[in-house]
Amino acid sequence: MYRYDEFDERFVRERVAQFRGQVERRIDGSLSEDEFKPLRLKNGLYLQLHAYMLRIAVPYGTLNSRQLRQLAHIAETYDKGYGHFTTRQNLQFNWPKLKDVPDILGLLADVEMHCIQTSGNCIRNVTSDQFAGVAADEVEDPRPTAELIRQWSSLHPEFVWLPRKFKIAVTGASHDRAAIKVHDIGLKLKRDAAGAVGYEVIVGGGLGRTPMIGKVIREFLPKDELLAYLEAVMRVYNSEGRRDNKFKARVKILVHETGEEEFRARVEEEYARLDGPTINAPDEEVRRIAAYFAPPAYATLPETSAVLDAARAADPALDRFVAQNGFAHKQPGYIALTIALKEIGAVPGDMSAAQMRAFADLAETYSFDEFRVTHSQNLVLPHVRKDDVPAVFAALKAAGLASANAGLITDIIACPGLDYCALATAKSIPIAQAIAKTFADEKRQAAIGELPIKISGCINACGHHHVGAIGILGLEKGGRENYQITVGGDASEHAALGERLGPGIDAEDVPAAIEAIVETYLAEREGGESFIETVRRAGIEPFKAGFASFLDDRAPASEAAE
Amino acid sequence: MTLITEDGAAEDRFTRADTLEAALAAEGPVLVPLPVAADYLAKRPGAETGISVPGATSIDEIRPHLAAAALVAVEFPGFSDGRGFSLARKIRREGFAGTLRASGPLIADQFADALACGFTEVELPETMANRQPVQQWLAAKETMSVHYQTGYGTEPSILQQRLTARKGATR
């Protein structure tokens, strides 16, 4: 993984000192709250319902054991002993004090981490495929591109005061695990007819209040032109994005209102005017960064492992874990393992300091000292020898991290919701917990198969509900929490937005409603179809009908109860 | 109003005049809104003139007036409205070498970025200047000594410094 050089080090240290000064000037009144708020947000510091919340950048979801141990230390020293992994591959602490934040930033800088631009109207932490460098379907590893963008976007003099937040995602694989079509900019590494590597550039996707699928504005951008082209897109957006209405300020609205053709023309016009050779990273620099992501020193191993096969045959739990949480590694004899932070009844994405330390040891011993954070609020050990899987599984079990439910109905994404968030309109985590308990039976989960449920506690859609195969949106209606359910969302290369099944329902009715939707799927499914494949083929109508009859059946019961 | 350059507080030599009549009546260099600029320069050809433009203005509207302007003041409606930063870049790209002023309720933390985008000075409402004295602006300018982006400001970027360091190492 990437390591800071003296320049990165100085940059992050100076940023810590800068924020320390900003905190001092807030406390002495030089800065008003209106002025300080965007400054603290650009450094990941929110004020939530009960306390400040600090969002730490995990660039493209990559961490090492030393960093995770430091996060455990911060969790115990300055927080309440745990952290929360988010849908942006970041980590949040829910209880820091303003006066402690500069010291926390100093501890982060000690392990080459920061909170730069994890919030605010600027270019946010860049995200990527959690199986980068692992997946066999990769044109090229997306991480060097992501790191180049991390550096280029950090404290950019021109693009720190954008109309609204701006999220960039990169993938190098044909199967999209980075949701590039629902980002402000999505980049897909590809080859042209001559075999040269470049990017497909997608602009104007996004979730939130007005979800949209991004438009391809450049079929093929030569790789060495990336930064200049990004600058052209950003300059058009910074100049022309709407600032009169916060809800219409994202670039997706600009692309939509301007029209795809006209927007493309404006970007190309700006691109023709700017000084590309100056802006673009020199080839030497691109190669310097890429060298950090060279494959680790894999051992030469046979594809199959007799040790693992025998252990799987002897231990059904291990067998289920590998079948469900294993991901094929391009290197023979290795496997990537998803560690689902989704124990039944737990808070999705939460990890205790003790679990962080146990997991750091595993990453260090068994995965070349590296692991990944996924946008599903899970972790990945990317390079585990198949021979070592039984030992890893045993250690995960001891740490309470061996849930064999990756991708299943209990592997639920949920934003913090009204339990923590100042913007939330309804609770989110308790809904996830209730659904997970309803479907706790492992055999039942296996029979249902892959079914990503995504829950947001407000319209801003941090829980990505629009692209959940089942999406749940919590709103306030008549002084009560009310939940709208959608079906058919998909964040992959088949990107699609979910469609609402009917009127919103009360929190206590959500688990039974999900059961009704699952029943419809099981009745409609043909062959080995997954849930989303059935929705794609059969359409939304059977699900609407099933939901309507669920509402009818429930009505007499709830009337009787009143 | 307080005027701050990278050397500290400065005196504003320009008088703001919102109408042609007021501009013609003023003594010394005037700062006029873009729509008044052509008429004023027709009456006072060669006069040292400043042109005031909102941050949302298109560069196409400004371009014809740049050759005759000694100063362009980009108006920021609020500190969080970043359009002025991109407009400054576009004005400099046209070859404008005069004074480029950021005018409005900016905060000290934006000073370094404003200079990097091509501004030469900031004109601050008095209420802001009282809370954020000039020393804070000069200190804020120095907090970040390195940046990644090439083509902003006068110092070499981190990417350029890395190249230089490597060349030095291989020599």
Place this chain on the structure above:
Amino acid sequence: MAKDHRAGSKVRGDKLPAILMASHLIEGDTVFLGKAGWTRDPSAARIAHDAETAAAMEAEGKAAAAANAVIDPYLVPVDLSEAGLPIARHFRDAMRQKGPSVHPDMGKQAEFAPLE
């Protein structure tokens, strides 16, 4: 959203009784205007039973925000428990009085006696 249920500067009768809630600038903790100054204890919140008291408390909150002590003070309509303690009517404000529902071991609920 948050602002919808906040009482305006003119305190209407249906927004009463009310307490004043804010966030502490340096700590970030939820605080309540008490009998003398700000308190972290939800049961020690001063209760406005009439519009005049509520307006005076609101003014006190604004002054504390201007003095960089608290952030975002606002009046919270409450019902009174049998013991006379203020219980926020809106579920969002009630969450701030207690702490996260998913972590009964954290926040006000872990530190102070329940509002009963």
